[in-house]
Amino acid sequence: MSAFRRLLALGAALLALVVPAAAAEPGRHIDYLYIEANEGGSSGGHVALGLGDEVFHFEHRSPGILVLGLDDLEHFRYRYSVRENRTIHVSRIPVSEETYTLLVERFRRRHFLQTRHLDVMDGLARDRATLEQMRAGVLAIEAAGLFALPGTPDTDADLGALRSRVQAVYGGDVLDRRIESLHARLQQVDPAVLDLPEPPAAELPPVPTYSFPQRYRDLVSTLAAMEILRDARPLARDALVQSEDFTGADAAVAGQLAEALSGALVRLVASERPDGGGALLVGMARLVALAESVRQGRWLVVDAFPADAVTVGTRPEREAELTESIAAELARRRERLVSRSGEGKLQEVEFAAFEAAANRLAELHLARAEGRERRILGASLVPSRPARRAIGGLDGAGLSRALEAVRERQEAYAAAFKRRWGYNLVTRNCVSEIFTEIDAAFRGGAEESLARLGGRIEMDGSLNFIPAVSAASVVSAYPVTERLELPSYRTWRKEQMYERENPVAVFLRESNTLTSAMYRHNPDDSIFVFFTDDAVIARPLLGAVNLAVGLAASAVGLVTWPADGGTTLWAGLKGAVFSLPELFFQNIRKGSFGYVKRGARPDPTPRPAEMPGGG
Amino acid sequence: MRHGRHLAVLRLIAVLLLSSVLALPQGCSFSASSKGSSNSSESSSDSSGSSSRSSSPESAEAQYKSDVREYTAAYVKTGGQFDAFRRGIGDIAKKHNITNWEESTVTYEGIGEGLGDARVSDLQLKAYMDGLAGQDQSKRAAMQKGYDAKKG
Numbered sequence: 001m002s003a004f005r006r007l008l009a010l011g012a013a014l015l016a017l018v019v020p021a022a023a024a025e026p027g028r029h030i031d032y033l034y035i036e037a038n039e040g041g042s043s044g045g046h047v048a049l050g051l052g053d054e055v056f057h058f059e060h061r062s063p064g065i066l067v068l069g070l071d072d073l074e075h076f077r078y079r080y081s082v083r084e085n086r087t088i089h090v091s092r093i094p095v096s097e098e099t100y101t102l103l104v105e106r107f108r109r110r111h112f113l114q115t116r117h118l119d120v121m122d123g124l125a126r127d128r129a130t131l132e133q134m135r136a137g138v139l140a141i142e143a144a145g146l147f148a149l150p151g152t153p154d155t156d157a158d159l160g161a162l163r164s165r166v167q168a169v170y171g172g173d174v175l176d177r178r179i180e181s182l183h184a185r186l187q188q189v190d191p192a193v194l195d196l197p198e199p200p201a202a203e204l205p206p207v208p209t210y211s212f213p214q215r216y217r218d219l220v221s222t223l224a225a226m227e228i229l230r231d232a233r234p235l236a237r238d239a240l241v242q243s244e245d246f247t248g249a250d251a252a253v254a255g256q257l258a259e260a261l262s263g264a265l266v267r268l269v270a271s272e273r274p275d276g277g278g279a280l281l282v283g284m285a286r287l288v289a290l291a292e293s294v295r296q297g298r299w300l301v302v303d304a305f306p307a308d309a310v311t312v313g314t315r316p317e318r319e320a321e322l323t324e325s326i327a328a329e330l331a332r333r334r335e336r337l338v339s340r341s342g343e344g345k346l347q348e349v350e351f352a353a354f355e356a357a358a359n360r361l362a363e364l365h366l367a368r369a370e371g372r373e374r375r376i377l378g379a380s381l382v383p384s385r386p387a388r389r390a391i392g393g394l395d396g397a398g399l400s401r402a403l404e405a406v407r408e409r410q411e412a413y414a415a416a417f418k419r420r421w422g423y424n425l426v427t428r429n430c431v432s433e434i435f436t437e438i439d440a441a442f443r444g445g446a447e448e449s450l451a452r453l454g455g456r457i458e459m460d461g462s463l464n465f466i467p468a469v470s471a472a473s474v475v476s477a478y479p480v481t482e483r484l485e486l487p488s489y490r491t492w493r494k495e496q497m498y499e500r501e502n503p504v505a506v507f508l509r510e511s512n513t514l515t516s517a518m519y520r521h522n523p524d525d526s527i528f529v530f531f532t533d534d535a536v537i538a539r540p541l542l543g544a545v546n547l548a549v550g551l552a553a554s555a556v557g558l559v560t561w562p563a564d565g566g567t568t569l570w571a572g573l574k575g576a577v578f579s580l581p582e583l584f585f586q587n588i589r590k591g592s593f594g595y596v597k598r599g600a601r602p603d604p605t606p607r608p609a610e611m612p613g614g615g
Numbered sequence: 616m617r618h619g620r621h622l623a624v625l626r627l628i629a630v631l632l633l634s635s636v637l638a639l640p641q642g643c644s645f646s647a648s649s650k651g652s653s654n655s656s657e658s659s660s661d662s663s664g665s666s667s668r669s670s671s672p673e674s675a676e677a678q679y680k681s682d683v684r685e686y687t688a689a690y691v692k693t694g695g696q697f698d699a700f701r702r703g704i705g706d707i708a709k710k711h712n713i714t715n716w717e718e719s720t721v722t723y724e725g726i727g728e729g730l731g732d733a734r735v736s737d738l739q740l741k742a743y744m745d746g747l748a749g750q751d752q753s754k755r756a757a758m759q760k761g762y763d764a765k766k767g
Contacts, residue, residue, distance in 0.1 A: 204692070349713060
């Protein structure tokens with residue numbers, strides 16, 4: 001035992017006397033999760049810390065940074081054990097309530113800190129884009145594209161009614177006054193006063209700043225919204241998406257929501273909040289959609305897809321399943337909306353979720369009818385279709401200087417972030433950071449960590465940086481009371497099949513990608529024939545076949561390169577590379593599943609298990 | 616000629632083995648996006664977005680409140696201009712698909728909780744109330760409720 005370890009043990013023993021209650025009364029537990037390897041994202045495996053329903057795990061992200069991700073347990077399981085088809089091994093360690101709270105607080109704080117810094121970096125990127133647009137004399141205003149172009153002779157009756165309400169409350173010339181005031185403020189905004197965020201230096205979140213580009217963008221956005229309301233400008237022709245016919249109390253609900261939204265928009269016009277323009281644009285579009293829904297007797301929602309929405313192809317065999325799933329989601333969202341409509345307020349989170357589900361279902365139908373790939377709606381559900389707006393009267397030289405300053409700050413910020421939280425395969429990875437944060441959760445650092453948790457693993461000079469090794473070390477170093485397992489999706493499905501069908505037939509059919517009833521080639525996967533994660537003895541032989549197939553696919557890929565842009569070649573090469581470990585009894589590749597509907601996912605309860613033998 | 620062909624084959628195998636060795640130790644989940652995992656496949660269409668958090672309305676509201684609380688508590692520590700703070704609330708709200716955050720009492724509860732977490736005085740709480748809620752009694756009450764819950 002090294003001198004350091006002896007000192008640590010002595011310190012821990014002393015601390016155990018100081019914090020006896022914490023060490024002796026375990027009321028909670030923490031879970032150390034080891035996720036088996038797969039090709040692609042983490043060929044060496046992955047680890048995470050489960051604290052109640054929250055899972056914290058450090059992800060290696062581009063460009064070479066290590067970021068603490070926070071998932072809820074259900075989503076984490078779906079992502080790793082279902083979609084990525086990787087078995088998760090759980091080591092459960094009992095802890096006191098106090099220790100548990102300290103750990104949760106520490107990990108949440110770290111997550112918040114990094115999230116804030118990442119948000120600031122996103123803001124700097126937006127500022128840069130804004131300045132580039134300003135130099136070109138045209139600014140893209142989010143959500144303004146939902147409305148017809150300026151100069152349109154038509155007016156919208158519902159926005160006309162909203163305008164009348166606003167004028168009745170604040171005076172007939174309120175919109176003209178607001179517009180005049182916004183023009184004046186735009187003249188006063190000085191590009192020399194940039195107000196940019198300082199790069200991260202300490203364990204502190206960034207000081208909030210309100211930069212010149214953001215301020216300018218907000219003012220122009222509010223100006224655009226006020227002008228649209230003043231003109232009662234109608235929606236763009238394709239801004240609304242048709243959804244399902246009204247049933248039951250839907251008509252009354254839509255009417256109530258429109259009334260509640262209208263009242264909120266009247267208040268918003270008078271608000272001094274800096275970012276009110278975007279909210280007013282989206283709100284007005286939704287108001288028109290609700291009013292039109294009432295007139296037509298069916299739900300109409302605002303087109304929520306962003307201008308740069310990612311598109312994907314839908315495999316024909318999955319289409320019916322997908323349609324059913326999204327339709328069920330839409331029904332759930334509608335029911336929820338109806339049940340809360342009597343509260344006299346538009347619950348925006350719920351309305352956005354309903355609007356998004358309606359958009360997704362309509363897009364699925366539309367894409368099929370038009371024979372094109374369908375657009376994907378990501379995390380942001382707020383309608384944002386932009387419109388270009390000419391701007392002028394700006395000092396070109398001042399803008400260039402501002403752009404240069406923002407660019408420099410952007411680089412400095414990213415560099416500082418990377419210095420502070422850069423990824424290193426051995427010294428700072430998903431394993432090392434978990435244990436660093438655990439120690440940091442306690443005032444007494446490593447010694448108190450040992451005393452409170454009853455164990456500790458060393459990172460320096462050990463192989464514990466390898467996820468699988470760390471999982472084994474945790475079992476031997478900590479007082480692990482339970483070892484559980486969340487099987488991979490394929491393992492779970494096979495077990496179901498074994499119960500219902502002839503086991504030999506299932507084994508043979510599911511051993512390969514060609515005859516498997518559950519696996520369909522996922523574009524993210526390499527090209528291979530045999531699954532080898534459950535075939536230890538035959539692994540080298542099956543791996544040799546996989547290697548040959550991978551090489552053959554690569555050769556074909558060379559020929560098809562001009563047609564498929566190298567997709568087959570890349571999949572073939574990956575297939576060959578991930579077959580090589582199989583020749584030496586090691587398995588990495590397990591195949592993955594693009595989409596599994598809720599009802600077909602494994603039982604979420606982990607089951608008792610032995611620790612993994614590796615890979 | 617034949618010797619050259621053998622060398623080429625050996626080279627190919629060496630490249631593949633090297634690639635394999637490089638691929639093996641790539642520990643930890645890698646996400647190409649700086650924003651973390653986002654679903655680009657069919658699964659996105661079945662969820663309420665690619666957020667890594669739960670999509671139930673209660674949970675979404677709780678997560679929003681929690682983010683506002685942490686942001687507010689941090690602001691009390693770091694300082695900064697008040698309009699920048701308000702603008703930041705707008706950014707957090709938008710990440711949670713809320714545009715009209717001034718109409719949501721959850722926003723004010725979250726701010727109140729953050730002020731409670733930061734242990735601001737009653738006087739400071741009143742100042743924040745005046746700046747954010749004005750004379751709107753329901754917003755002020757929400758801030759007070761959040762503050763009391765955390766300072767308690």
